[in-house]
Amino acid sequence: MSHHQETPFDNIESSHEYVGLLAEAISETLVEVEADIALAGADGAERRLTYTELLAEVERVAAALRALGIERGDRITLSMPVSIEAIALMLACARIGAIHSVVFAGFGEGALGQRIRLSGSKAVFVADATRRRGSVVPLKHLVDAALADGDHAVEHVV
Numbered sequence: 001m002s003h004h005q006e007t008p009f010d011n012i013e014s015s016h017e018y019v020g021l022l023a024e025a026i027s028e029t030l031v032e033v034e035a036d037i038a039l040a041g042a043d044g045a046e047r048r049l050t051y052t053e054l055l056a057e058v059e060r061v062a063a064a065l066r067a068l069g070i071e072r073g074d075r076i077t078l079s080m081p082v083s084i085e086a087i088a089l090m091l092a093c094a095r096i097g098a099i100h101s102v103v104f105a106g107f108g109e110g111a112l113g114q115r116i117r118l119s120g121s122k123a124v125f126v127a128d129a130t131r132r133r134g135s136v137v138p139l140k141h142l143v144d145a146a147l148a149d150g151d152h153a154v155e156h157v158v
Contacts, residue, residue, distance in 0.1 A: 047084055054088065061092035068156050070123060072097030077121040079103050079112065079139050081130035089125055105130050105137045113146030116154065123156040 036050045049057070070076060076093060078100055080086040086102075093100040101119045103112055116124060126143045129136050147154055 049084060054084075054091075057084070057088040058091045058095060061088045062095045065092055065096055065098060065123075068123060068158075070096065070098050073099070074122045075099045075101065075119050076123045076125060077101045077103060077116050077119060079105075079107075079124065079126040079143055081105070081127055083127075105132050105139060107142070109142050109145040112142055113149070113152070116146060117152050120153050122153060123158065124154055125158050 036048050037054065038046055038048045065076075076089075076098055078086055078089060080089075081104075090100050090102070092098075099119075101115060101121065103115055107115070124143055124147070126140050128140045129138045131137070143157060147157070
């Protein structure tokens, strides 16, 4: 005899549907929470957002992704430092069912290009540069070089 209590997740047919239901449940909960999150950048500057502000940013980024034609199941690559913008982008991908691949500083153009090609990314989101061990590491230049041969599915570099 089973004592399983049915939940909204019992009849889910795909992982995308699961992520969508989970994102919706989290969104509804976060609106009620007024605590905040903080993130310190590589330069030591701290940025604080309430969960409600983060949710608004995620919704804005999700709308921008849709405007670029990014849909459920599409893949994107992020080459960005840890930041509120990167976090919002990853959460926005989950919100619309897109798949994200994060590639942090330290990859050369060959390795970066290979990851972009193998993922089949439709878009690449990149920062101009990041700080690493006290030095400035150019990111946009590496992405441009990684995509120079044209052997990729990338439609947008943002």
